[in-house]
Amino acid sequence: KDIMLPLAKPAVSTLIVFQFMKSWNEFLMPLLYLQDESMRPIPLGLMFFQGAYTRDIGLIAAGVAISTVPVIAVYLIFQRQFVKGLTAGAVK
Numbered sequence: 001k002d003i004m005l006p007l008a009k010p011a012v013s014t015l016i017v018f019q020f021m022k023s024w025n026e027f028l029m030p031l032l033y034l035q036d037e038s039m040r041p042i043p044l045g046l047m048f049f050q051g052a053y054t055r056d057i058g059l060i061a062a063g064v065a066i067s068t069v070p071v072i073a074v075y076l077i078f079q080r081q082f083v084k085g086l087t088a089g090a091v092k
Helices: 004-024 028-033 042-049 057-067 069-077 079-087
Strands: none
Touching: 004 069, 004 079, 042 057, 057 069, 069 079
């Protein structure tokens, strides 16, 4: 218990970052299953943000920029463990 948990910390942190990014970028399943607009994830909301005949590229770009902030924040929080988890098997 005292040996295994510290050794697994980088791998678990890497898994947390990857799982967060996967769920944050989920598009197809919510498009198929969700009927309520308030339950849509951000990528799906950005798709419905454009109009039927017009697009405001500036507003869509602003939405994309704002939607990347939580992903960057999660990465910065777990950055040290993330890098350790990716290089744990590398030869030094």
